[in-house]
Amino acid sequence: MSFQDYVDELDRNEKKPNYRNIAMIGAAVILVVGLGFALMGYLNSAEASSFEVVREDQDAEQIDGEADSETESAPSQICVYVTGHVANPGIVYLDEGARVADAIEACGGMTEAASIESLNLARVVVDGEQIQVQSAEELKAANDAAASSASSAPAGADASSQAASGKVNINTAESSELQTLSGVGESKAKKIIDYRQTNGPFKSIEDLANVSGIGEKTVESLRDSICI
Secondary structure, three states: OOHHHHHHHHHHHHHOOOHHHHHHHHHHHHHHHHHHHHHHHHHHHHHHHHHHHHHHHHHHHHHHHHHHHHHHHOOOEEEEEEEEOEOOOEEEEEEOOOEHHHHHHHOOOEOOOEOHHHOOOOOEOOOOOEEEEOEHHHHHHHHHHHHHHHHHOOOOHHHHHHHHHOOEEOOOOOHHHHOOOOOOOHHHHHHHHHHHHHHOOOOOHHHHHHOOOOOHHHHHHHHHHEEO
């Protein structure tokens, strides 16, 4: 082989493509690209997971806050027994602070026979009380009976009877007499008198609890000091 032939042979070998090197470079490129996609997928998954956790915590806090708000805003309820001339007499449940008018409305309202003057519709009702809606005839009969009882008694009979028993008659006592009772001031004495003028005389000592501002505990504490 001549020197020129040897040089030509080397030129031909250098011009041949190196498939092995090309394959290795291609594999490296594919590996790098694959690792890049895998890393991006991992980061996106971690971010989504973190977002879901934060969102669940926020939702839980919101639900707890709404529950607390409902609990704080929910008013207490009281139970009242309505009898007499209403459409549907019975026990009704009202929000604390409700008025006599609300209790009557909860029973379907007054009947045609009811007397609107028999009750103070604006009075705040108390838990456990009984509201009796009278007719005009019943109210008149109760007032006449109370007046007749007071007028037919001998002069000074009530005072002497009260003095003898040491008890205050809540159906006939004046404001000054009622104020001698423990825990009864001018305001409560007036409410007792207003109640009996509106509803007629007390039928039992327990009826005193129907007066606004006087509860069952007060009645029990006064039981040995009052009579009817």
